[in-house]
Amino acid sequence: MTSVALRLDTAVTPAQLFVSGDWTLPHYSQLSRDVARMRPQLDAATGVQLAGLQGLDTSGAALLADLLGAERLIDLAATDPSLNPARQALLNSVGSALRTYCQPEKPKARAGLADVLAHIGVFVASLWERIAALLGFIGLVLETLVRGLFSPRRWRVTSLVSNIEQTGLDAVPIVVLLTFMVGAVVAFLGATVLANFGATIYTVNLVAFAFLREFGVLLTAILMAGRTASAFTAQIGSMKANEEIDAIRTLGLNPIELLVLPRVLALLMSLPILTFLAMISGILGGAVVCLLVLNISPTMYLTILQTIEVQHLLVGLVKAPVFAFLIAVIGCLEGFKVSGSAQSVGEHTTSAVVQSIFVVILLDAVAAMFFMEMGW
C-alpha cells in the first residue's frame, strides 16, 4: 500500500483530491483515520481523482462514502472514466444503500445505580408472579392427574417407564457414591468431636440419625434438582423453542398430560427409592469409617443401629415425595417459560436448578422445626 492514500492538491483551482492505494479491509483502521483528517478540508467544489485507486472492496467504498457523501459517490460512479464497470457497480450499490440510511440509534445504557435499583424492583415485582405461576401450574398438574386417573387408556406407561429409567435408575451410581462419601465424612467428624468426651461409640448414632432424618433425603433431592430439574427444563424448553409444544396443542393433545405428568410421576417414584438407597449407602460409609478408625465391628454397628426407632426413617422418607413433586414441577414449568432462543433455554435451566434447590432446603428447614416441635 502506498503510504499516502489521500492527497489534496490546493495549488490548482478547484482543489483536487487524489485517492490512491488499496482501499480494502486490512487497511481499514489507517484509512478511516486519513478520512477523518481529510474530511473537514473538503468542500463541494473539490474535484476527486480516483485513477490511482488499486484495491477496492465494500469497506473501502463505505469509507469513500463517508468521505464524500453518498450522493457524491453515486455521481462519481456514473461519471469517473477511470472506473471499470464492476467498480462503478460497487460504488453505486454502496452509495445507494447508504443514501437513505441513517445511523441506527443505540439503545441507551442505563447508569449503574439506577440499573441496580431497577433490577431489584423488577425482581421483587416478578417474585409474586412467579409464585402465582408455580401455584397455578401445580393446580393444573394435579387437575390433569386426577382426570387421567380414571381413564387408564390415557396413562402414558412407556413414557413413564423411560423417564423412571432416566431420572431414577441412571442416577443410582452418583447418588450412592456421593452419600457413601458424605457418610464417611460425617463419621470422621463424629469420631473427632466425640473423642473429647470419650463417647466415640455415639458416632454410629450420629451417622444413622443424620442420614435417616436429613442427609439421605436432602442430598438426593439436591442432586435430583441439579440433575433432573435441569434436564426437564432443557427438554421441554427446546421443544418449546422448536414450536413442538404448539404442535401438541394444535393436535388437540394436552402437553401437561403428555410431557409433565410422566416426568412428575417418574420423579415421584424414583426419589423415595433413591432416598432409601442414599440412607443405606451413607450408613455404610459411616460403618466403614467406624470399622477402620474406631474399631467398631459391623456386628456392633448393626446392634446399635437396631436401637434406633423406625420413625426416624419415616421422618426422612415422608419428605421425599414432596420434594420430588416440587422439583419436577419447577423443572417443567421453567421449560414452558422458555421463549425462542438458545439463550433463554440456558437462563431457565439455571433458574430451575436454583429455584428447586432453594425450595428443597427451605422446606427441609421448616420440616425439621415442625418434626422437632412434634417430638417425632
Place this chain on the structure above:
Amino acid sequence: MTTQTALIEVRDLTNAFGPQVVHQHLDLDVMRGEILGIVGGSGTGKSVLLRSIVGLQRPTAGSVKVFGENLLDLSPEKRSQVERRFGVLFQSGALFSSLTVLENIALPLIEHAGLSRDEAEGLAVVKLALAGLPESAAYKYPDSLSGGMIKRAALARALALDPEIVFLDEPTAGLDPISAAAFDQLILTLRDALGLTVFLVTHDLDTLYTICDRVAVLSQKRVLVAGDLTTVAATKDAWVHDYFHGPRGRAALQASARLTENN
C-alpha cells in the same frame, strides 16, 4: 462475467452415512464469478454437498478443493485463512441468538480483520444497508426478527469479510414472493458489485430462472447434468423433465420470459 477458472473442484466425491450412500463419484466445478444453482429432490444431498465443500463434513472418499486447497488437509491457521474467503448463509440463518444483529455482523470483523469495536460496528451498518435491512433492526436480537430479516441479516454476516464465494442454502425458502424476488435481486446486485461467486442451493424455480448462470442437478447420487438452463431443461431424465416442465416450472419459465421482454 464468467471466466473459466474453477474456484471449487469436487472430484469423485463419495459421502455415506452408515449403509446409506448419499453421493457416489460426484464431480462438480464452480467457476469464478458465476451463480451456480444446485437443485435436486429432497434427500438427494444438496446440503450435504454444501457441507462437504465448506469442510463441515469429512467425505467418505474423493477430494474437494476450494481455491485449489483441500480444506481438511490444511493446518488450523491456514484453514482459517481460507475460510475467511468464503461466507455461508445457513438454511435457518444461524444468527447467534445472544448477540444483536449488529454484533453478529461485527463479530467476524473484530475477530478476523482486527478492527476496533466502533469501527467494526460502523462497517457493520454499511453491510446492513447493503443487505437491505432497516436501521431499526440493528440493535434487535435474532428472535425478534421476521424470517426475511433473519435471511438478510445472515447474508450481511456472510458478506462481512468481503468473501469471494458465498454459499447460500435455500435463501428464499419461507419468504413471501415479494421478499424472495427482492432477495434474488439483492444477490444479483451484490454479485455484480462485489464480483462474488455464488453457490446456491435452492428449490425455488423463480430464483433459478432469474439469477442463475448455471444449474447443476443432483440425482442418482451424482451431478446428473450441469449447464445453462436450456441445456439442463432439455436433459432426457424423468425427474428433470418433471421438475422443469411441470406446472410450476412452466409458470416460472413464462414469468422469466416476460421479464426479459420487458427489460
